[in-house]
Amino acid sequence: MRRAWRGAVLPLALLAVWELASRTGMVDPRILPPIERVARTAIDQVVNQDLLGNLGASLLRDMIGFLLGTFAGLAVGTLLGLSRLADRLLMPSFNGLRQIAILAWIPLISMWFGVGEAAKVVFIMAAAFIPVVLNTHEGMRSASRQLVEVARTLTFTRWQVLTRLYLPSALPSIATGVHLALIYAWVASIGSEYFMAVGPGIGGLIIAGRERFEMDLVMLGILLLGLVGYLINRAASSFEARLLRWRTA
Amino acid sequence: MIRRRAVLAGLAGALSTPAVVRAADPVVIRFGFANVGVDNRQFSGGNAIAVGHAEHYFEKELADRPEVKIEFFFFKGAGPAVNEAFANGQLDFASQGDLPQVVARANGLKTRQLAAGGAHAPMYLAVSPNSDIRSVKDLKGRKVAIFRGTNNHLAAVKVLKANGLTERDFQGINMDEASTSAALATGNIDAAFGNFGLLLLREQGLAKIVYTTKGDNPAFERQATLIADDGFVAKHPDLTQKIVTALVKAALWASQEENREAFFEISARSGRPAAVYRADFADQPLKYRNSPLIDDYLIEQYRVQARQAKEYGLIRREVNVDGWFDPQFLKVSLKQLDLENYWTRYDASGKPAGKS
Amino acid sequence: MTRAAQALVAPPTRVLPTVPQAIVALLFPTALLVLWSASARYGWLPPQILPAPDEVLSALGDLAANGDLARDTGISLLRVVEGFAVGAVLGLLLGIAMGLSPTVEDYAKPLFTAFAQVPTLGWIPLLMLLVGIGEPLKILVIAKAAFVPVTLNTLAGVRAVPSAYSEVGAVFRFNRRQMLTKVVLPAAVPPIFTGLRYGLTHAWNALVAVELLASAEGLGYLLVWGRQMFWLDTMMGAMLVIGIVGFSLDRGMAAIEARLQRWRLA
Numbered sequence: 023m024r025r026a027w028r029g030a031v032l033p034l035a036l037l038a039v040w041e042l043a044s045r046t047g048m049v050d051p052r053i054l055p056p057i058e059r060v061a062r063t064a065i066d067q068v069v070n071q072d073l074l075g076n077l078g079a080s081l082l083r084d085m086i087g088f089l090l091g092t093f094a095g096l097a098v099g100t101l102l103g104l105s106r107l108a109d110r111l112l113m114p115s116f117n118g119l120r121q122i123a124i125l126a127w128i129p130l131i132s133m134w135f136g137v138g139e140a141a142k143v144v145f146i147m148a149a150a151f152i153p154v155v156l157n158t159h160e161g162m163r164s165a166s167r168q169l170v171e172v173a174r175t176l177t178f179t180r181w182q183v184l185t186r187l188y189l190p191s192a193l194p195s196i197a198t199g200v201h202l203a204l205i206y207a208w209v210a211s212i213g214s215e216y217f218m219a220v221g222p223g224i225g226g227l228i229i230a231g232r233e234r235f236e237m238d239l240v241m242l243g244i245l246l247l248g249l250v251g252y253l254i255n256r257a258a259s260s261f262e263a264r265l266l267r268w269r270t271a
Numbered sequence: 272m273i274r275r276r277a278v279l280a281g282l283a284g285a286l287s288t289p290a291v292v293r294a295a296d297p298v299v300i301r302f303g304f305a306n307v308g309v310d311n312r313q314f315s316g317g318n319a320i321a322v323g324h325a326e327h328y329f330e331k332e333l334a335d336r337p338e339v340k341i342e343f344f345f346f347k348g349a350g351p352a353v354n355e356a357f358a359n360g361q362l363d364f365a366s367q368g369d370l371p372q373v374v375a376r377a378n379g380l381k382t383r384q385l386a387a388g389g390a391h392a393p394m395y396l397a398v399s400p401n402s403d404i405r406s407v408k409d410l411k412g413r414k415v416a417i418f419r420g421t422n423n424h425l426a427a428v429k430v431l432k433a434n435g436l437t438e439r440d441f442q443g444i445n446m447d448e449a450s451t452s453a454a455l456a457t458g459n460i461d462a463a464f465g466n467f468g469l470l471l472l473r474e475q476g477l478a479k480i481v482y483t484t485k486g487d488n489p490a491f492e493r494q495a496t497l498i499a500d501d502g503f504v505a506k507h508p509d510l511t512q513k514i515v516t517a518l519v520k521a522a523l524w525a526s527q528e529e530n531r532e533a534f535f536e537i538s539a540r541s542g543r544p545a546a547v548y549r550a551d552f553a554d555q556p557l558k559y560r561n562s563p564l565i566d567d568y569l570i571e572q573y574r575v576q577a578r579q580a581k582e583y584g585l586i587r588r589e590v591n592v593d594g595w596f597d598p599q600f601l602k603v604s605l606k607q608l609d610l611e612n613y614w615t616r617y618d619a620s621g622k623p624a625g626k627s
Numbered sequence: 628m629t630r631a632a633q634a635l636v637a638p639p640t641r642v643l644p645t646v647p648q649a650i651v652a653l654l655f656p657t658a659l660l661v662l663w664s665a666s667a668r669y670g671w672l673p674p675q676i677l678p679a680p681d682e683v684l685s686a687l688g689d690l691a692a693n694g695d696l697a698r699d700t701g702i703s704l705l706r707v708v709e710g711f712a713v714g715a716v717l718g719l720l721l722g723i724a725m726g727l728s729p730t731v732e733d734y735a736k737p738l739f740t741a742f743a744q745v746p747t748l749g750w751i752p753l754l755m756l757l758v759g760i761g762e763p764l765k766i767l768v769i770a771k772a773a774f775v776p777v778t779l780n781t782l783a784g785v786r787a788v789p790s791a792y793s794e795v796g797a798v799f800r801f802n803r804r805q806m807l808t809k810v811v812l813p814a815a816v817p818p819i820f821t822g823l824r825y826g827l828t829h830a831w832n833a834l835v836a837v838e839l840l841a842s843a844e845g846l847g848y849l850l851v852w853g854r855q856m857f858w859l860d861t862m863m864g865a866m867l868v869i870g871i872v873g874f875s876l877d878r879g880m881a882a883i884e885a886r887l888q889r890w891r892l893a
Contacts, residue, residue, distance in 0.1 A: 112655055219348065351854065351857065420855035
């Protein structure tokens with residue numbers, strides 16, 4: 023069998039078993055709806071229930087939180103990376119706070135920001151902030167000794183040191199951090215929809231599906247989650263590759 | 272000297288004119304409900320405040336103030352979510368139950384009780400249709416859904432206590448109404464404390480009610496009121512008065528027996544059929560449940576709620592209910608509408624008070 | 628070169644060199660604690676937003692005194708251990724299988740990748756519908772969270788055996804089994820261990836998630852209870868314990884990893 027086709031065997035077999043079990047009633051069709059029903063729900067959702075609007079709302083929230091968190095993270099990470107004093111003073115506290123599982127912050131953020139979009143965006147910001155700070159800090163810290171020597175001999179200004187030396191040197195780490203931030207921000211936006219007040223979004227759709235016992239809705243939501251997650255990951259990887267293209271070493 | 276006076280006079284003049292402008296400044300009144308309809312329908316049911324919203328009593332009362340808008344919010348997270356909103360200055364008024372209000376007050380939230388709205392309400396215990404649980408005592412060691420922080424929670428704790436049990440004697444899972452319905456219907460939990468959602472399940476044949484506080488000790492009743500943010504009331508007493516008057520009008524309509532069926536139909540906009548509300552109000556006059564009065568009985572009930580909430584460890588600090596209730600707006604509305612003697616006032620022990 | 632620029636490229640000197648790092652690390656948290664206490668004392672922020680720090684401690688103390696803290700922490704830990712064990716074992720098996728056999732990888736990798744794209748949070752409602760809200764739900768969710776990173780890192784580890792090692796094995800004429808046990812697996816231990824570490828972290832996070840959504844006991848459950856009842860002090864106390872346990876779990880793994888490294892270099 024052609025190698026490329028092998029990968030399709032298991033998923034197809036799974037789908038076949040699913041369809042069989044559902045149609046013959048071996049498994050309660052409420053628990054395992056026939057694939058066709060999921061497809062039909064998908065179409066209904068797009069046409070009648072504003073699925074794209076929900077998706078857009080989730081993504082928008084995600085982007086806003088991601089951007090805010092990433093920029094804040096870059097700023098703080100740079101400060102911690104370049105300033106020994108800031109590093110010694112603040113890094114331990116940051117490391118300590120970051121031990122608390124991110125989802126455990128949700129009730130507190132809810133209390134502090136109330137019942138609106140602000141609370142959700144703050145949570146997503148926090149999720150993006152952490153990996154960016156860590157990786158930027160790491161990247162700045164480990165600027166190659168040789169490059170630092172070169173900068174000294176070239177009498178750069180402070181701004182030039184930052185942009186011509188540290189930033190490019192830290193770019194791989196920063197890119198990793200931003201990649202992680204993209205992933206964490208997406209997961210956080212779903213989390214925010216689960217645990218904070220109701221609003222439009224894919225997470226809300228999944229919760230509604232669970233409450234109404236509509237397994238097809240839940241499955242549709244999961245498919246979308248996976249798809250968007252995959253696309254975000256791919257986009258992040260190719261962006262990262264493009265950013266680092268100029269590096270040879 | 273004269274110049275200074277002139278300057279001061281000029282300043283005074285400049286500072287006073289904004290008051291005229293202020294009267295026409297747009298105001299948005301944010302009104303929250305500590306519940307939500309089925310499938311997130313933006314409707315409530317079963318009390319006068321819900322009628323006030325559904326039949327636009329509030330908007331009609333505000334019609335002569337075009338710069339004032341009112342927005343309604345329905346919280347799936349019930350009383351606790353309303354508290355989060357109040358704590359962050361995101362709400363001005365709310366229809367909310369006793370326990371979360373007491374909890375908020377224990378935490379220093381500055382609010383004011385304006386009128387009753389869903390007082391003397393029952394609580395239910397539901398189980399799967401073929402469950403072997405027959406009474407509250409059988410709950411020991413089972414999985415029970417209980418929505419913490421709501422007035423159902425406090426009523427449940429009292430009922431448990433009366434049966435010699437505490438929350439620790441079973442596995443209490445915190446769930447909102449929708450999750451509870453789903454979990455009970457699939458047998459993921461053995462029992463649930465609640466109200467309208469459980470009656471709905473019974474209507475659908477998915478659960479049976481094994482206990483209700485209706486007919487049992489009146490001390491188990493749940494209370495709910497129209498509560499407002501202190502700051503808003505102080506800043507806009509005129510608008511506050513309008514809100515209370517609108518509520519009284521809605522309460523009047525909802526207290527007349529000839530409107531009984533219509534009341535249930537309007538409540539059904541929440542997605543729960545009229546039968547649910549009919550069952551909840553069975554054997555009780557509308558006038559009793561939908562009275563907006565802040566009488567000694569209501570205040571005493573809250574005093575008891577506060578004391579027992581502390582006793583059962585639901586709040587950490589003492590809550591003093593003195594100064595919390597502000598019946599002045601209610602008095603004005605009743606006088607304006609000539610309804611001062613329409614509803615019965617009950618004294619602290621629950622007996623009808625003499626004409627006061 | 629300006630002084631400011633010089634400072635940025637100066638060789639690293641120790642700032643506050645005479646002060647031990649342990650003290651410096653505590654300066655910021657101490658300052659925050661002071662501000663926090665002052666805020667509670669003078670009412671800068673309302674108590675429902677920020678309870679006094681001693682209230683958080685006393686709330687924790689209460690929980691410890693009546694045994695709730697020990698019970699909930701213990702239950703959470705037990706769930707993590709059980710779920711992690713299941714997920715890690717499955718992940719190791721799949722990772723090794725895929726790593727050693729290109730055939731297995733051809734068949735399994737696409738399905739696995741698709742499965743891994745959906746975050747743990749996404750699986751929870753589905754699993755709730757399938758298995759209810761009891762212990763099996765928690766174990767499954769935690770196992771899934773651990774499974775993915777363990778598989779990926781194990782696969783990478785088994786793959787990345789340096790060719791030098793395989794050559795040595797060839798010189799010794801090792802058979803398949805000997806190659807596996809004497810060369811491949813030992814060489815793959817560090818990346819596998821990294822995977823286990825990530826897996827445990829993900830498992831702990833998944834535990835918090837599932838306890839927030841559907842639980843009758845555990846640390847996440849304490850958080851929910853605190854939120855419903857507006858007990859910010861309990862909530863913060865629970866957060867503190869969650870942080871400490873999460874940290875300890877990771878530290879424990881790091882210590883084991885260090886021990887393994889020592890063996891490796893010897």
